[in-house]
Amino acid sequence: MAMICVRLLRHNSITKEAAQVLGIRRFAVAGGKSKKGAKGGGGDAAKASELSKELKSTMVFGANILKDGADPKIMPDSDYPDWLWHLLDKRLPLSELRREGTETLTLDDLRRFVKLDNRARIKENNALRAKN
Structure with a gap:
């Protein structure tokens, strides 16, 4: 019986109903292509990368x-x-801005200093409240 099933599978002459009765599984080929054409594919990708x-x-x-x-x-x-x-220029961190002093900073650096300083104070206050 097993030998007959193997012969039928080789010639693809077994019907869907017979395969269900015998418990034979068949898997679909990816993309609907046969295995012969699948090897060495991707010619379009090679052409696109060669700009x-x-x-x-x-x-x-x-x-x-x-x-x-x-x-x-x-x-x-x-x-x-x-x-x-x-846009990608390095800017001074908060510790460097503190060392420079507020009198020598430009307007943009002063605004940034105030923003970073407020942010640092808020984080510090939140950490103190969380511990208590």
């Missing part, structure tokens, strides 16, 4: 969030606002 250096230097790939939109082009540095180039 020319010229395109990589003129476009920001992956920045498009719109369905019908296109990736933005990289503009010259003069077309961007000045504040953009200072």
